[in-house]
Amino acid sequence: MDKQKLLDYIKYRDDESCFALAQEYHKEEQYAAAISFYMKCCEKTEDKNLAYECMLKVSLCFMRQGRREFSTKCLLQQAIWHSPTRPEAYFLLSRLMEWQRQWFESYNYATIGIAIWDKSVAPLRTWVEYPGAYGLLFQKAISSWWCGKTDECRKLFQEIIINHGNDLDEAHGRAVQYSVTRIGLRKEDAFNPYDKSKQPALKFKFTGSENIEQNYSQCYQDMFILTMLNGKRNGKYFEVGAADPYYGSNTALLEKEFGWTGHSLEILDHEVAKFREHRSNPVHHVDATKINYRTFLRSLNMGNDFDYLQLDCEPPSTTFEILLGIPFDEFRFAVITFEHDYYTDITRSYRDKSRKYLLSQGYELVAADIAPNNWASFEDWWVHPDLVDRETIDRMKSVTGQPQHCEKYLINV
Numbered sequence: 001m002d003k004q005k006l007l008d009y010i011k012y013r014d015d016e017s018c019f020a021l022a023q024e025y026h027k028e029e030q031y032a033a034a035i036s037f038y039m040k041c042c043e044k045t046e047d048k049n050l051a052y053e054c055m056l057k058v059s060l061c062f063m064r065q066g067r068r069e070f071s072t073k074c075l076l077q078q079a080i081w082h083s084p085t086r087p088e089a090y091f092l093l094s095r096l097m098e099w100q101r102q103w104f105e106s107y108n109y110a111t112i113g114i115a116i117w118d119k120s121v122a123p124l125r126t127w128v129e130y131p132g133a134y135g136l137l138f139q140k141a142i143s144s145w146w147c148g149k150t151d152e153c154r155k156l157f158q159e160i161i162i163n164h165g166n167d168l169d170e171a172h173g174r175a176v177q178y179s180v181t182r183i184g185l186r187k188e189d190a191f192n193p194y195d196k197s198k199q200p201a202l203k204f205k206f207t208g209s210e211n212i213e214q215n216y217s218q219c220y221q222d223m224f225i226l227t228m229l230n231g232k233r234n235g236k237y238f239e240v241g242a243a244d245p246y247y248g249s250n251t252a253l254l255e256k257e258f259g260w261t262g263h264s265l266e267i268l269d270h271e272v273a274k275f276r277e278h279r280s281n282p283v284h285h286v287d288a289t290k291i292n293y294r295t296f297l298r299s300l301n302m303g304n305d306f307d308y309l310q311l312d313c314e315p316p317s318t319t320f321e322i323l324l325g326i327p328f329d330e331f332r333f334a335v336i337t338f339e340h341d342y343y344t345d346i347t348r349s350y351r352d353k354s355r356k357y358l359l360s361q362g363y364e365l366v367a368a369d370i371a372p373n374n375w376a377s378f379e380d381w382w383v384h385p386d387l388v389d390r391e392t393i394d395r396m397k398s399v400t401g402q403p404q405h406c407e408k409y410l411i412n413v
Contacts, residue, residue, distance in 0.1 A: 015045035019054065023126065031061040048083065049124065055079040056088055056128045063096075072096060085118035088130040094139035103146035110140035131172055134164035138172055145183065154183060158343065165346040173346050180344040181314050191218050191248070192372055192407045201412045204395060207231035208258065216252040219372045219406035221337050224381055225254065225308050227396060227410065228335050228366070228388050235307035237262030238297070238333070240288050240322055243271050243312075245278040250310050250337060255281050260307070263300055265291070288313060294327040305387065309333035316341045316350035323354055328361040334387035336363065343376040351380070358382055366396055371403040 022037035035058050042054040059075045062068035073096060079089040090113025097106035113136045124130075131138075141156035157180045160168070168176060194215040202209055202223075208231035215222050229235065235258065239251050242264035246252045254260035264283040266272050275283040309326070313319045319339055338358070340351040355365065364385050369377035383393055398409060407413060 015041050015047065015050060018044060019050065022054070022057065026057065026061065029064070031065050034058075035061045049122070052079055052083040052086060052089075053124045053126065053128065055082065056092065056124075057126075059092060060129060069096065069100060085116055086121055087113050087117045087136055088124065088128050090117070091130050091135040091139060092128070094136070094143065098139065098143060101146075103143050107140060107143035107147050107149075110136050110143060114140065131169055132164075132167060134160050134167060134172065137164070138176070141179070142175075145179075150183070154180075157183070161344065161346050161348075165348055168346055177315050177344070177346050181341075192220060192405075194220060194223055194407075198411055202227075203410055203412055204392070208233070212253070212257060216246050216249045218248040219370060219379070220410050221250040221310075221379075221381075222253040223410055224337070224367065224396075225250070225335050226258070228383055228392055229307060230389070230392065231258070232307060233258050233260075235260045236302050236305075237308040237310070238300075238306050239264040239308075239310040241310065241312035241319075241339075242266040242275055242283050243268075245271075245275040250312075251281070251308070252279070254308070255279065261302075262306075262308075263302075288322050289318060291325070293325045294330060297327065297331050304330060305332045305334070307334045307387075309336045311336070312339040314341070316345040316347075320350045320354055323357060332384050332387060334384055336382040337379055338382065339379050341378050342369070343371075343378055351377075355380065362386075364393065365399055366393060367404065367409055368399040369401070369403045370406050370409065372406060373403075374405055375403050377403040 018037050018041040022034050022041060025031075025034035025037060038054040038058045038061070042051045045051050045054075055075055056079055059072045059079070062072040062075065073093065076089045076093045076096070080093075083089070090109050094106045094109040094113065097103075097109060117136070137156055137160050141153050141160065144156060145153040157176060160176055161180065194212070196213050199205070199209055199212070204227050206227050206229075209226070217223070226232070235254060237251050237254060237260055239262060242251075243249070243266065251260070251262060251264065255262070260281075262281050264275065264281065265286050265288045266275060266283050267285070267287050269285070272283055272285040311319050311323055313322060319341070323338065336358070338354055340354050342348070342351040345351065359365070362384065363382045365380055366383050367381040370379040370381060371377050385393065398404060
């Protein structure tokens with residue numbers, strides 16, 4: 001402990017020396033002493049912000065002591081009475097209610113805090129576990145999910161990613177990334193099924209399109225592959241991140257209706273079991289981040305040119321890591337669908353990283369920022385210009401800089 005702080009308090013006994021000594025006891029985890037001196041400071045000071053800060057500090061000491069939830073809540077409420085337009089106490093109250101699984105109270109404190117927060121107030125002088133401008137939004141997003149406000153939850157997390165993604169601390173960054181991945185999109189927004197009734201409106205009626213009754217991909221990926229290869233039969237694919245054998249599968253239609261062969265990778269036990277039960281082509285039960293892809297692809301004995309490569313894992317950093325492991329100097333892929341999940345990427349970086357890398361490997365971006373709706377950009381679709389007809393590439397190329405609804409991209413609607 002800094003003895004000078006104690007000597008200063010003995011000498012001056014003013015609010016500043018009192019606060020400094022309280023800080024020392026707090027740092028040493030001597031919470032009872034810290035609480036005592038924070039409260040003395042609060043009584044002595046005429047500085048409104050310092051008094052407010054002392055109340056928050058005492059609440060944090062109560063939390064560390066444990067079993068002081070009621071006292072903590074009361075003190076934070078008093079802090080709000082003292083400075084009702086500051087955000088920190090609302091954040092701590094909302095977090096406390098979250099920890100106690102009092103979801104509606106947590107939601108209410110976050111909502112009120114956002115509504116009356118004066119954004120011009122100066123920061124407090126010390127750390128009170130308030131992460132910054134995104135704190136109340138984060139609390140509202142978390143609690144709204146448990147309150148049954150799922151659409152609001154998705155919108156709030158999107159607001160955090162768009163406006164505060166680069167500001168998130170490590171803990172909140174992990175929590176946001178996990179939450180948006182887990183929550184996903186609404187089913188009605190996430191999936192865009194194709195059926196035979198839409199065939200007359202296809203922008204490019206590839207060979208065999210008239211015989212397709214339905215597809216299986218989430219966002220027309222299988223229809224894009226067949227479009228770029230003019231309905232090629234008996235093609236070859238390599239699929240990283242297989243998931244369900246049919247629901248949302250990019251390769252089921254290729255295998256079932258067009259005679260394609262290929263290999264899929266999947267880490268989840270139950271998905272592997274379903275795939276092996278319902279699909280003919282093999283699936284490998286592996287962690288896709290722990291594979292030597294050069295050795296693995298050579299072992300398949302399928303040649304050096306594939307017709308399709310799927311890269312679809314979570315989170316975006318994982319998919320990009322796998323992309324870097326593909327030996328593009330030895331193997332070529334006519335069509336690639338790369339899931340960058342830009343709309344969930346808190347760093348907003350992996351889309352651009354993947355583009356620079358694939359361009360450097362000789363691939364051409366044909367359809368950028370594909371989305372299942374009008375805003376959730378999640379995939380880029382690529383081709384190797386030596387393996388796909390130039391006229392088809394030019395006809396289908398669409399790089400707009402904005403999210404592209406997958407159905408509007410492939411169907412004249």
